[in-house]
Amino acid sequence: MKKTIIGVMGPGETATxxxxxxxxxxxxxIAKQGWILLTGGRNIGVMEAASQGAKSAEGLTLGILPxxxxxxxxxxxxxxxxxNLGxxxxxxxxLSSDVIIACGMGAGTASExxxxxxxxxxxILLNNNLESQVFFKSLSPDRVYIVETPTEAIETVIYC
Structure with a gap:
């Protein structure tokens, strides 16, 4: 049976x-749900923080490196x-993620x-950038969800 893969995307150097x-x-x-965490795999920003969080809960992490x-x-x-694709x-x-959670905002995150x-x-957008929320929600009102907390993000994954 295929495992659920949750992609957490977010800024590297500019992460708050x-x-x-x-x-x-x-x-x-994500780890506590038994899902696999997918990130950009680097040791910086959201990628590092999400991976460290999953490891602290004994989760499985997948890194797609540039x-x-x-x-x-x-x-x-x-x-x-x-x-080797940058x-x-x-x-x-x-394409490898079943659901994408965008944590924060940057140019790379916007492209994802x-x-x-x-x-x-x-x-799922987990950020406080109102402009990006309005823009992305307008592109796909039925597939883009705006949440305020990590718990709400996970509940949204379960609901969807």
Missing amino acids: SVDLENAYQLGQL GATSLGMSEAVDIAIFT NARNIINV IALGIKQQKTV
Whole structure:
């Protein structure tokens, strides 16, 4: 039976302390559900925080990395997929995820959300950026959900 894969996408260098706290909690909650966490696999920002959160709850982590080596990879990644595709790996992140949770906002995150909408994935926005919420919700009112907490994000995954 296929395991559920939850992609947590978010900024690296520009992640806020709130983004990092939310990502860590998301990782924990995803692991507690028995789901697999998918991130961009790097040792920075939301990717690192979500992976560390999942590992703290004994979860399984999957990292889709931009390069061809483990340079810059999170130590909390169990399964590493080396793409050597740079930002083009975002489509792999999206296609490999059953649901996408965007934690925070940045250019790379926005591209993953847009790809998720294009691929008709369920996308959950966990951020306080009202402009992005309005924009992405307008593109897919039935598939984009806006939440305020990691717990609400997980409840939305279960509901969908």
